[in-house]
Amino acid sequence: MFSFFKKKKPREPQEEEQERIYEYEDVSEVMHYFEKETGITFEKQKNILKNKLTLFCKTNEIDSFKELLLILKKDAAIKQKLINLLTTNETYFYREFSQIKALVQNIKNKASKTPISILCAPCATGEEPYSIAIALLEDGVDMKFNITGIDINSQALQKAKEASYSKRHIGNLDENLQQKYFSLQDDKYILNEKVKSHVNFEKKNIFEPEFTALGKFDYVFSRNMLIYFDKATKHKAKSILESMQKDPSIGVFFGHADLF
Numbered sequence: 001m002f003s004f005f006k007k008k009k010p011r012e013p014q015e016e017e018q019e020r021i022y023e024y025e026d027v028s029e030v031m032h033y034f035e036k037e038t039g040i041t042f043e044k045q046k047n048i049l050k051n052k053l054t055l056f057c058k059t060n061e062i063d064s065f066k067e068l069l070l071i072l073k074k075d076a077a078i079k080q081k082l083i084n085l086l087t088t089n090e091t092y093f094y095r096e097f098s099q100i101k102a103l104v105q106n107i108k109n110k111a112s113k114t115p116i117s118i119l120c121a122p123c124a125t126g127e128e129p130y131s132i133a134i135a136l137l138e139d140g141v142d143m144k145f146n147i148t149g150i151d152i153n154s155q156a157l158q159k160a161k162e163a164s165y166s167k168r169h170i171g172n173l174d175e176n177l178q179q180k181y182f183s184l185q186d187d188k189y190i191l192n193e194k195v196k197s198h199v200n201f202e203k204k205n206i207f208e209p210e211f212t213a214l215g216k217f218d219y220v221f222s223r224n225m226l227i228y229f230d231k232a233t234k235h236k237a238k239s240i241l242e243s244m245q246k247d248p249s250i251g252v253f254f255g256h257a258d259l260f
């Protein structure tokens with residue numbers, strides 16, 4: 001039958017329809033970039049990194065590790081997302097409590113007239129700075145004190161501000177402390193406002209100048225972060241953290257695993 005319509009020429013595939021080439025093999029460049037930015041090394045965990053990055057790329061429609069690297073260098077939101085994915089924020093109340101006890105004793109001995117400033121770098125989801133606040137309140141320390149918690153992970157800091165914890169995270173606190181400082185809502189333990197009022201949180205990377213711009217503190221805690229750095233980076237971090245002390249003779253409280 002005669003047709004009025006001309007036969008259509010086959011359409012050229014649009015750019016987005018052309019075959020996409022995926023390349024998720026060599027993690028080295030992204031790994032080195034991530035280490036340069038955060039200090040965290042994956043040199044001994046390349047396969048774990050590769051799996052995490054592959055999933056991250058697929059979820060964010062990024063076709064290759066090369067493309068990921070280009071995006072990371074210009075897109076702060078994607079970079080933050082990756083930092084949140086690749087940092088380990090495990091922590092809990094009264095972790096390595098002997099150091100917190102030593103801090104309380106030191107503060108009591110000094111009997112300072114001016115408010116005491118304490119830095120927790122890093123603080124992850126807040127349990128460490130809140131533990132210090134609880135220990136000071138429990139010991140009846142009557143000086144004013146302010147604790148600053150910093151971390152590079154924005155999601156962890158959000159949780160720190162919410163201060164709502166599961167039973168597992170407060171397990172080291174005895175029943176009396178649990179009841180005194182938390183209220184139970186559903187299965188969450190909500191920290192009371194009095195403890196929260198002593199602590200403030202800021203997102204900082206310890207290797208960036210905005211971290212040292214926080215100024216100097218009477219006491220500096222930095223526990224269980226250096227374990228993610230290689231030897232040279234640990235030393236660099238150590239001297240940055242030591243420079244944040246008002247009185248270097250006190251020494252930074254490092255974690256037991258943060259060996260040099």
Ligand SMILES: C[S@@+](CC[C@H](N)C(=O)[O-])C[C@H]1O[C@@H](n2cnc3c(N)ncnc32)[C@H](O)[C@@H]1O
Binds near residue numbers: 091
């Ligand atoms: C295991 S947590 C330690 C929390 C707490 N200090 C403790 O001992 O329980 C380690 C934290 O270090 C943070 N971190 C890693 N590199 C960092 C950097 N360059 N600057 C600031 N925080 C960093 C991570 O986001 C993570 O929350």
